[in-house]
Each structure stands twice: as structure tokens, then as C-alpha cells.
Amino acid sequence: MRNYQAVIIGGGSAGLSAAVTLKKNGIEDIVVIEKDMEPGGILEQCIHNGFGLQTFKEQLSGPAYAERYVRMARELNVDIKLNTMVTKLTADRHISYVNPSEGAVTVSADAVILAVGCYERARGAINITGTRPAGVYTAGQAQRYLNIEGYLVGKKVFILGSGDIGLIMARRMTLEGAEVLGVAEIMPYSNGLPRNIKQCLEDFGIPLYLSHTVTKTYGRDRLEGIDIAQVGPDRNPIEGTTQHFDVDTLLLSVGLIPENHLADEAGIRMDPVTRGPVVDDYYMTSADGIFACGNGLHVHDLVDFVSLQAERAALGAVKYLQREGKARGNTIKVRPGEGVSYTVPACVHPEDPSGNVEFFFRVRKPMDEAVLEIRSGDKVLRTLKKRKLMPSEMERALITEKEIAALREEVTIAVREVQA
Amino acid sequence: MITKELICVNCPMGCRLKVEMEGKEILSITGNTCPRGAEYAAQECVRPMRILTSTVKIDHGTHRVLPVITDKAIPLDLMFKAMDEVRTVRVTAPVAEGQVLVHDLIGSGADLIASRSMEKN
Ligand SMILES: Cc1cc2nc3c(=O)[nH]c(=O)nc-3n(C[C@H](O)[C@H](O)[C@H](O)COP(=O)(O)OP(=O)(O)OC[C@H]3O[C@@H](n4cnc5c(N)ncnc54)[C@H](O)[C@@H]3O)c2cc1C
Ligand code: SF4
Numbered sequence: 083m084r085n086y087q088a089v090i091i092g093g094g095s096a097g098l099s100a101a102v103t104l105k106k107n108g109i110e111d112i113v114v115i116e117k118d119m120e121p122g123g124i125l126e127q128c129i130h131n132g133f134g135l136q137t138f139k140e141q142l143s144g145p146a147y148a149e150r151y152v153r154m155a156r157e158l159n160v161d162i163k164l165n166t167m168v169t170k171l172t173a174d175r176h177i178s179y180v181n182p183s184e185g186a187v188t189v190s191a192d193a194v195i196l197a198v199g200c201y202e203r204a205r206g207a208i209n210i211t212g213t214r215p216a217g218v219y220t221a222g223q224a225q226r227y228l229n230i231e232g233y234l235v236g237k238k239v240f241i242l243g244s245g246d247i248g249l250i251m252a253r254r255m256t257l258e259g260a261e262v263l264g265v266a267e268i269m270p271y272s273n274g275l276p277r278n279i280k281q282c283l284e285d286f287g288i289p290l291y292l293s294h295t296v297t298k299t300y301g302r303d304r305l306e307g308i309d310i311a312q313v314g315p316d317r318n319p320i321e322g323t324t325q326h327f328d329v330d331t332l333l334l335s336v337g338l339i340p341e342n343h344l345a346d347e348a349g350i351r352m353d354p355v356t357r358g359p360v361v362d363d364y365y366m367t368s369a370d371g372i373f374a375c376g377n378g379l380h381v382h383d384l385v386d387f388v389s390l391q392a393e394r395a396a397l398g399a400v401k402y403l404q405r406e407g408k409a410r411g412n413t414i415k416v417r418p419g420e421g422v423s424y425t426v427p428a429c430v431h432p433e434d435p436s437g438n439v440e441f442f443f444r445v446r447k448p449m450d451e452a453v454l455e456i457r458s459g460d461k462v463l464r465t466l467k468k469r470k471l472m473p474s475e476m477e478r479a480l481i482t483e484k485e486i487a488a489l490r491e492e493v494t495i496a497v498r499e500v501q502a
Numbered sequence: 503m504i505t506k507e508l509i510c511v512n513c514p515m516g517c518r519l520k521v522e523m524e525g526k527e528i529l530s531i532t533g534n535t536c537p538r539g540a541e542y543a544a545q546e547c548v549r550p551m552r553i554l555t556s557t558v559k560i561d562h563g564t565h566r567v568l569p570v571i572t573d574k575a576i577p578l579d580l581m582f583k584a585m586d587e588v589r590t591v592r593v594t595a596p597v598a599e600g601q602v603l604v605h606d607l608i609g610s611g612a613d614l615i616a617s618r619s620m621e622k623n
Binding site for chain 2: 119120126129130131132135136141142143145146148149228229230231232254257258259275276277279280281285383384469470475
């Protein structure tokens, strides 16, 4: 069986950035496995601008951002297997894949980096009664149809969920001549980035119905209409608030979930909140030598942080390969405290720190003024004032290598709302 | 004096900007992380400008459409007019990222450029 130093599963932003980092650090015998016909991942369909301001100090479109990484990978002679789908991963790092030229093959690797991206929640995940006609798509499906295949899925559109993909599609379909009648969001606040509420809805006068949901669909073969209703604090529809819209298309933008099948089947420990693998400060999962990063680890809203995180995961893999094993010593857990829904990474190694560690986390609810507190047992490591926190925006906090080396007790990251 | 609260749309950081104005004169702009934010706020108070992204038809490419972008922001109020012209554009593969497809789109001063490379199929 062919053995690689490292196999990277997924050729999106995360996979490409990880591959480039491995090569730059002397790990030569690597392969990126990508199921699509070209590398780049989800960015190929995200034709809007706003990518790469952190990394390249430029406002790039998704495809242009991806192209930079594809070019870097090609310059470093990264081997990318396209049209190749990984069907199975085991905890002892056997990778089975299929493609038209080789058929079904199993290889092994000293290290594996999972960079598999995420998938969209679909109709089955939400509660809508009524018929099941054509014309109901996830926002990402509609985006793929329009931006890659050149096919507009409908003319009169309603969008359920204020996730970013839905907002971006509201603008895109409007510009393409469709009429977007509104966006309904079940929560009392938007789930998309504030900039997308502004430039995708407000710029075009598209109404956002907060605390509303779609309750019913009409139409036999093709969608003909929907009902929306206001919801109470329990998120159940309030009687007498129903409004009807005649539409031929309903887009669902109700959340993204890490593509977790491979990790789950390999028996890797998963985080019930992020729905991705649990990782340590080297981005290693519970399986030795298997690392994870990008949207396959937890859903990101900024590609720049995906590239950065993949670089760190690759550096974790480099260290693992160089010393032929995992980090030494005990681990200290890092937990979400009050007001925080998750933290990544979930533990650190005080006796063998990976360096300064940047933690990614999300708050549970919007807060105008808040205080971020990082503590270890009784000791407060950090308090920081924060303004305008939103669950839709990922937050970051750094703990230095020195602070990590001194840790003896569990760390919690908490965010408390304060009255202004 | 009036205070306007804006959200910078230049990048996903979405900084919250505060503009203090006296009549048409801008007294101060705060809340921006980078200089683009200040430029944005000043422009937004006069005539909102946005980058336009779309697709155009491409012959003999690996896909049926090619993503395109304006190289600078154009007035928001001209978006639909710009789209009418974008819809008439047809190009042939291969195309390189950054290649100019339309000079001075509807007289806005911005060029429409390819936002990715596409090989011949
Ligand atoms: C619709 C949308 C809009 C966004 N808008 C913005 C924005 O405006 N600005 C911004 O900065 N960020 C934005 N983001 C975030 C950012 O683009 C993504 O977080 C980032 O591109 C994710 O990269 P990734 O490599 O983790 O995942 P992906 O790009 O999804 O890559 C994963 C790759 O793995 C492959 N793969 C999965 N499973 C297998 C398998 N079993 N075998 C082989 N290959 C496999 C997939 O085909 C895919 O190519 C957006 C994200 C989405 C989804
Ligand atoms: S001010 Fe700068 S960093 Fe902030 S959103 Fe605007 S462009 Fe981005």
C-alpha cells in the first residue's frame, strides 16, 4: 500500500493552505484529495467580493482568492488528485478513495489533515407543513446553479433564514432580474454579517422579517406560494399573524454544519456544539496524527481565518511528523464559560505548548457592551471590554505561550453582558 | 451637528462607523479599523458606491459562465443599468484572472474584469 507523509482531504481554502504550509516546511511527500473537478472549494461559487482583506490587503472575489492559493500550491508542485472522493478514513490513518482513473484505492499516511468544508441544513431539518413541490432549494444550491452553471432557479423568491449565503443570493438574484419579496428569520436578530444586511437587503429595499418563520408551502409540481408567521419567544408561530406570499422559489439559509461523516465514522471525538471534531492546540483530533481545520472543524465566516487556521493545523502536523508522535505531558481543558457557545481548540499542553494559541469562539446572543474574561481556576488571565458582539461573528482571543506553560487548572472563556 | 451610524461594507469585518456631520461637512469619522473605512463613510454620505459582481457567458470554457467583478466601486443607483450591459457580454476561453472584458462600464470609469482564470475545455 502506498504510504504518504501526509494526506490532505479537501482542496478548498483550508486544504490548499495546509498543503502549501507542509511543503514550505519540508514535508514533500503529500497529496491533496478533492472530489470536485477543480480545486478551490466553496469559494468557486462565492463570486461576490470581500475576501482576502486580511491576508492580501485586497478586496478579492472568492474565485480570485482561491486562485492565489491554487497558484501557490502549483508553484510548490503540490500533487492534487481531482475528481477523487474519499469514502473512508480510519483512526490508524488509512484513506480509501475512488476516482475514474484509479478506481477504488486505499492508501496510508503518517499524518492526515481533514479540510472537508461544511454542508447546508436542508428542509428536513426544519418544520414546514404543506406540499413538497419543486422550487425549494438551499441557498448554496441556488448559488451553485447561478454562479457556476449560469441558471437562475426562480423569478419570485422568498428566503428563509438570514444566513450570509441567503443574503448574498437575495442581492444576486435581484440583480439578475428576480423579485425577492423578503427574508424571514426565526430569531429576533439576524444571523448574517451586518455588512450583508446592509449591502444585500437594505441597498435593494428587501424587507427582513425578524422573529418570523415560514409555516406552509403551496403548489403541486412547482411552488406557488408560502405562508409566514410571527413567532413568540418559544419560537412557535403566533396565531393571527400569518401573511401569504405568491412565490415560485423558496431558498433555505438556515445554517451550515461541518462535513463530519468521515471523522465520525473513524470514531473521532466530536463536539456536540460545533458538530466538528474536538482538537487540541496542535489542531490534532482524538485520533493520533489526524488533524482538522477550516469549515470542516467549525463554521467560519471569514476565509482569511480559514487559511490561517489551516496553516496552524499544518504546523501541528509538521511537529507531529518531525518528532514522530503527539505532544508531551498532560492536557488542560479550555471550556466555554457563561455567554460563550464553543471554543476551538478545546485543550492545550502546558508542558509542551504549541506556541501562542488563538482561540476561536462564538457568543450565545447579541450583546451591546460586554466583558470577555479568561480564567484558569481562580486566576484571571485576561479581561477585555468588547462592543457589539453577535453570534454570527466569530471572536478570537490569544493566550501566550508563557501563559500556557504556567497553566495548572482548567481554562474558561466567558463573555458577560454589562449595562452601558 | 448630526451623527450617522454606518456599517463599512468593504470587508467582512463590518466595522461600525460613526460620522459626525455639520450640514454637508464631515467633522469626524471613527470606528474604522483601516483607512478604507473612512473613505467609505465619506463617500456613503454623498453617493453610495458598490463593487458589482456577476457572471458573463463564456464559450468553450470549463464552465458555462465566468465570474466577473468591477475593478472599482460604481454608483449604487447605476447597478441595474450596469447589469443590462453585463448581460450582453460574451467571451471566449481561455481567459486570465484580471483580464479586462469591458472598458469603462456604462461610463462609470470602472472596468469589468474576469475574477478567475478559465481554461479552454
Ligand atoms: C456561501 C458562502 C459565502 C461565504 N462568504 C464569505 C465572504 O464573503 N468572505 C469571506 O471571507 N468568507 C466567506 N465565506 C467563508 C469562507 O469562504 C469559507 O469559510 C472557506 O472558503 C471554507 O474553506 P474550507 O476549505 O474549510 O471549505 P471548502 O471550501 O468547502 O472546501 C472543502 C473541500 O473539501 C472537498 N471535500 C469534502 N469532502 C470530501 C471527500 N470526502 N473527498 C474529497 N474531497 C472532499 C470539497 O469538495 C471542497 O472542495 C463564505 C462561505 C460560504 C459557504
Ligand atoms: S474599516 Fe477597514 S477593516 Fe473595517 S470593515 Fe471597513 S475595510 Fe474592513
